[in-house]
Amino acid sequence: EKSYLSHKYGFSNIEIKKDEGGYYTEVGMRDVWDIPALRGNQPETIGYPTQKPEALVEKLAHLLTGVDDTIADFCCGGGTTPAVAQRLGRRWIACDQSRVAVAITADRLTRQVEEQTGKILPVPDFTVEHWGIYEVRRLSDAPSDQFRAFVLRAFGAVVESVEEHEAGIHGYKGAIPVWVGEPGQTKAVTATDVQAFANAIRKTLRYKQDNLRDGIMLAWAFRRDAMEAADRLRRLEQTDLNFIRLDMIRIDSPRFREHVTALTTDHADYENFLTFVQPPKVEAGYK
Ligand SMILES: C[S@@+](CC[C@H](N)C(=O)[O-])C[C@H]1O[C@@H](n2cnc3c(N)ncnc32)[C@H](O)[C@@H]1O
Known part of the structure; x- marks a missing residue:
């Protein structure tokens, strides 16, 4: 990985390179990556609980895959992995047991592709399948x-x-x-x-x-x-x-998508929409 230098002087026997971030040398990758957690005001934040930063997935994608390779995330949550894969020109497969997560991911990818293509293509080139028993x-x-x-x-x-x-x-x-x-x-x-x-x-x-x-x-x-x-x-x-x-x-209607889009705002009410755990019932009495 790149290790940035404050200046390029005083180093011998190492190759010093330069990019938009400044002077750097190539060093072996450390086993602890310092990637800040998402904050609420970052543009990529969609408010999905446990959403991961794109920088993390991007680093992995660059390390492990090339263009046109396929990246799969079987617990995709808010769709960070497919969003990065799509942006980097990888193919992708995304799954989640939560239909809401699938809908949020589909919405995120649709908007991202629309931004990329300027809505020239009416439908992004992916399909969504809902498997389950909630017919x-x-x-x-x-x-x-x-x-x-x-x-x-x-x-x-x-x-x-x-x-x-x-x-x-x-x-x-x-x-x-x-x-x-x-x-x-x-x-x-x-x-x-x-x-x-x-x-x-x-x-x-x-x-x-x-x-x-x-x-x-x-x-x-x-x-x-x-x-x-x-x-x-x-x-x-x-x-x-x-x-x-x-x-x-x-689930595949515009109304559902509107509902999901409304959730991916600052006022996301995921508490009532995504239930990961049951709250305990507490009842206190006295004798
Ligand atoms: C930590 S979140 C993933 C967050 C995601 N990386 C992001 O950036 O938004 C974990 C996801 O795994 C899903 N999940 C948990 N158990 C699963 C299972 N057995 N099969 C598929 N999805 C599962 C949950 O519904 C949840 O959306």
């Missing part, structure tokens, strides 16, 4: 408990035990009780569902001890009488139920 039909045909567990995990909530399910609470987001509707998209939430959830909330420790009465209901659709029931509970019993409507967005 719409499988989701709506799933048994209720599987569907609920899937939705709760995606929402970053902890799935509750069967006993709690029977008592009318399906999970907890932090300490807030969560209820999830049926898998079928035609089954809208009714006033009876809302009232039953409010009753279940009244039996929780946080209601009994701290008088906390809020809850979250996630479902494909809410009937008008459900909304009226929630209004009544808010007015008469100070019980605050938040309705969150589930939405089906095709």
Whole structure:
């Protein structure tokens, strides 16, 4: 690697070279590389948690590959490796178990290629394949408990035990009780569902001890009488139920890309979008 010198005088028996960085000599590569971690204000920062600096991948790419060689990263995250490979004229393969990571990578590469080609080519020369079992039909045909567990995990909530399910609470987001509707998209939430959830909330420790009465209901659709029931509970019993409507967005649609692009800004809300770990449920009581 290059070892830069502050001047070129006083050295004998070593070849001194020069580039845009100044005078340098060629030295054996050290086994510790000093590459600063990414900061939020750098142009390459997309906000992906654990994103690595391009300089690191670039160094490896130059060391280990030549133009037209193929670089593969099977845990590509925010797509640093393919982005560098693309820029350096290497072929690349990128995979990730997270569909969101794949979508973010595809978006990063699309924008990079568009910048390179000035949008002359309408589509960058790569294909994206989504392998997995989250097809719409499988989701709506799933048994209720599987569907609920899937939705709760995606929402970053902890799935509750069967006993709690029977008592009318399906999970907890932090300490807030969560209820999830049926898998079928035609089954809208009714006033009876809302009232039953409010009753279940009244039996929780946080209601009994701290008088906390809020809850979250996630479902494909809410009937008008459900909304009226929630209004009544808010007015008469100070019980605050938040309705969150589930939405089906095709992963290869412009809408999904917009969503991902909005995430790759300073205000990226990855906390709610990428769930790597489940938060623990903590409930404290006293006797
Ligand atoms: C440290 S991040 C990679 C960050 C990436 N180098 C960047 O600069 O953005 C690790 C990635 O590995 C993915 N991952 C973890 N286990 C995996 C597996 N078994 N198969 C594929 N991807 C996996 C995670 O989803 C995560 O996106």
